Amino acid sequence: MQSDAAPGFNARLWRRFLAIARPYWRSEQRWRAASLLALLIVLLLGQTAFNVLFNHETGEFTSALAARDAERFWSAIGRYTAILVGAVPIYALYFYVRDTLGLRWRRWLTDHFLARYFDQRAYYRLTAASGIDNPDQRIAEDINAFTQQSLYFSMIVIGSVMQLIAFASVLWAISQGLVYFLVGYAIVSTWFAGSVFGRRLIALNFRQLQREADFRYNLVRVREHAEPIAFHDGEAREMAALQRVFEALYGNFLKVLRWQFKLNLFQYAHSFLTAVLPIVIIAHEVLAGELEVGRAIQAAGAFVAILSALTVIVDHFESLSRFSAGVDRLHAFAAALDQQSEALQRSPDDGVQQIITQPAFGLSVDKLTVLTPNREHLLIQSLALSVKPGEGLLIAGASGSGKSSLLRVIAGLWTTGSGQVLRPAGADMLFLPQQPYLPLGNLRDQLIYPQFERAISDSELLRWLERVNLPLLADRFGGLSAEADWGRVLSVGEQQRLAFARALLAKPRYLLLDESTSALDAANEAQLYGQLADLSITPISVSHHASLLRHHTQVLALPGDGSWSLHAAQGYAWQ
Numbered sequence: 001m002q003s004d005a006a007p008g009f010n011a012r013l014w015r016r017f018l019a020i021a022r023p024y025w026r027s028e029q030r031w032r033a034a035s036l037l038a039l040l041i042v043l044l045l046g047q048t049a050f051n052v053l054f055n056h057e058t059g060e061f062t063s064a065l066a067a068r069d070a071e072r073f074w075s076a077i078g079r080y081t082a083i084l085v086g087a088v089p090i091y092a093l094y095f096y097v098r099d100t101l102g103l104r105w106r107r108w109l110t111d112h113f114l115a116r117y118f119d120q121r122a123y124y125r126l127t128a129a130s131g132i133d134n135p136d137q138r139i140a141e142d143i144n145a146f147t148q149q150s151l152y153f154s155m156i157v158i159g160s161v162m163q164l165i166a167f168a169s170v171l172w173a174i175s176q177g178l179v180y181f182l183v184g185y186a187i188v189s190t191w192f193a194g195s196v197f198g199r200r201l202i203a204l205n206f207r208q209l210q211r212e213a214d215f216r217y218n219l220v221r222v223r224e225h226a227e228p229i230a231f232h233d234g235e236a237r238e239m240a241a242l243q244r245v246f247e248a249l250y251g252n253f254l255k256v257l258r259w260q261f262k263l264n265l266f267q268y269a270h271s272f273l274t275a276v277l278p279i280v281i282i283a284h285e286v287l288a289g290e291l292e293v294g295r296a297i298q299a300a301g302a303f304v305a306i307l308s309a310l311t312v313i314v315d316h317f318e319s320l321s322r323f324s325a326g327v328d329r330l331h332a333f334a335a336a337l338d339q340q341s342e343a344l345q346r347s348p349d350d351g352v353q354q355i356i357t358q359p360a361f362g363l364s365v366d367k368l369t370v371l372t373p374n375r376e377h378l379l380i381q382s383l384a385l386s387v388k389p390g391e392g393l394l395i396a397g398a399s400g401s402g403k404s405s406l407l408r409v410i411a412g413l414w415t416t417g418s419g420q421v422l423r424p425a426g427a428d429m430l431f432l433p434q435q436p437y438l439p440l441g442n443l444r445d446q447l448i449y450p451q452f453e454r455a456i457s458d459s460e461l462l463r464w465l466e467r468v469n470l471p472l473l474a475d476r477f478g479g480l481s482a483e484a485d486w487g488r489v490l491s492v493g494e495q496q497r498l499a500f501a502r503a504l505l506a507k508p509r510y511l512l513l514d515e516s517t518s519a520l521d522a523a524n525e526a527q528l529y530g531q532l533a534d535l536s537i538t539p540i541s542v543s544h545h546a547s548l549l550r551h552h553t554q555v556l557a558l559p560g561d562g563s564w565s566l567h568a569a570q571g572y573a574w575q
């Protein structure tokens with residue numbers, strides 16, 4: 001898996017963050033989002049106000065205790081309790097609103113990325129070309145982390161500014177020297193944290209996200225290919241591969257931990273010093289009787305509040321570095337999706353030739369030259385043919401000669417090469433692969449995929465199952481509403497017949513069959529092809545079965561060197 005460029009903590013990251021964040025705040029949901037954000041800021045203001053009040057009362061009852069003034073002490077405690085009653089709901093509501101807004105943002109951004117992921121089959125092209133590892137993780141987890149963390153950090157920054165304003169006057173009134181010291185201290189510690197830990201931790205966290213995703217992807221592959229692995233007795237090899245991927249994850253995590261340890265040393269030294277420094281600095285005023293103890297405590301509280309506001313970056317360094325790694329991963333994903341769509345929109349004048357597909361009633365190709373997606377191999381050169389309705393085409397040739405590739409071109413999945421394809425649009429042309437795709441869902445879903453909204457009666461669906469020689473299938477699983485992992489519980493031949501029933505039901509004018517009946521016996525195969533003729537569906541088949549000749553009118557022979565020849569199916573001498 002190719003890695004994205006190493007990230008950094010800089011203006012570029014900020015621009016990337018804005019590029020991902022901005023669309024939601026300009027979307028149709030912006031008013032709702034803005035109101036929740038405004039509410040959040042109000043709640044944050046409330047929190048800051050309560051922090052100041054708490055700090056003040058803490059100073060008050062400490063001074064009262066020091067002066068052994070019971071009345072002053074109990075009245076301060078009374079006020080403290082009243083403040084508490086007001087503060088608790090504000091604090092709780094703050095988190096509820098923040099996370100609700102985060103969740104709404106996540107839903108919008110997920111929809112947004114999913115739409116781009118499925119637009120013009122980007123999910124298909126991405127796997128082949130872009131070098132974007134684990135798009136699933138980017139959609140499922142990176143978006144979640146992005147929305148949550150963006151709000152978390154924004155609120156921290158806004159809260160810090162409020163805290164700064166609220167406490168600055170308190171501290172200024174008590175000790176101006178402390179304010180000067182504090183500003184210098186904040187600048188030095190932020191600079192130190194940034195220069196020593198910055199780049200390093202971000203790059204390590206970036207790699208960690210990637211390795212975690214790789215590990216999970218490898219585990220998913222084992223689950224998906226459990227049967228072939230078991231047939232191969234491949235456990236040792238799979239386990240070794242998984243251990244290797246995990247070792248890479250482990251090694252990187254160890255490095256993260258070592259740097260976290262150093263960062264923690266610094267952060268704890270920083271925070272303990274913060275607790276004691278202000279008292280040390282103003283102790284002489286208290287000792288000289290110029291300042292009440294409570295005022296000193298209040299000053300120390302204000303000092304800590306302001307310092308934490310000024311050093312937000314130091315305090316949140318670890319999570320900020322993970323956040324920026326996630327921003328980079330999402331940005332790379334978005335950029336790859338944009339690239340895909342730009343490449344598709346590029347006109348032939350841009351110098352890169354593409355196969356042009358246009359809608360038509362029948363199917364024909366002209367001057368069609370097909371290259372592999374990396375443009376390295378010429379598969380077919382200057383092909384010209386037309387398939388009239390009712391006159392099926394059988395594509396024959398050695399393995400690797402480009403038979404399936406031609407179907408991919410006709411289906412519009414590949415555009416590398418030149419020439420023209422005229423083909424029926426949309427549902428008038430359908431594709432049946434050798435290994436059928438059986439989506440998650442019940443038996444009914446398998447038959448009507450992908451048009452789930454189509455209303456077809458159960459009796460009709462059952463009739464279609466009978467027509468592909470699966471009369472007992474529904475009964476066997478408890479009816480059409482039965483759910484199962486169909487790819488596992490059905491034999492490949494049954495899966496092929498089920499997919500065939502789906503194709504018959506959709507009744508396209510042309511059906512592309514890529515060895516779609518390879519697992520069936522000759523009688524079943526003949527019966528299915530017979531159904532195509534009954535429904536006036538014209539087959540364009542890739543097959544190694546000579547028995548299929550009689551269901552087609554023409555044969556396209558591909559020897560594998562780019563050349564081709566077209567023959568009448570009747571009397572064709574199968575090689």
Ligand SMILES: Nc1ncnc2c1ncn2[C@@H]1O[C@H](COP(=O)(O)OP(=O)(O)OP(=O)(O)O)[C@@H](O)[C@H]1O
Nearest residue numbers: 128372373374379398399400401402403404405406
């Ligand atoms: N995504 C791809 N990128 C690069 N080369 C590819 C890609 N897909 C297929 N090829 C290559 O293109 C050639 C033709 O592949 P294709 O799948 O069309 O063969 P085929 O004639 O259908 O073979 P078979 O009968 O074995 O299924 C092969 O050499 C294959 O390795």
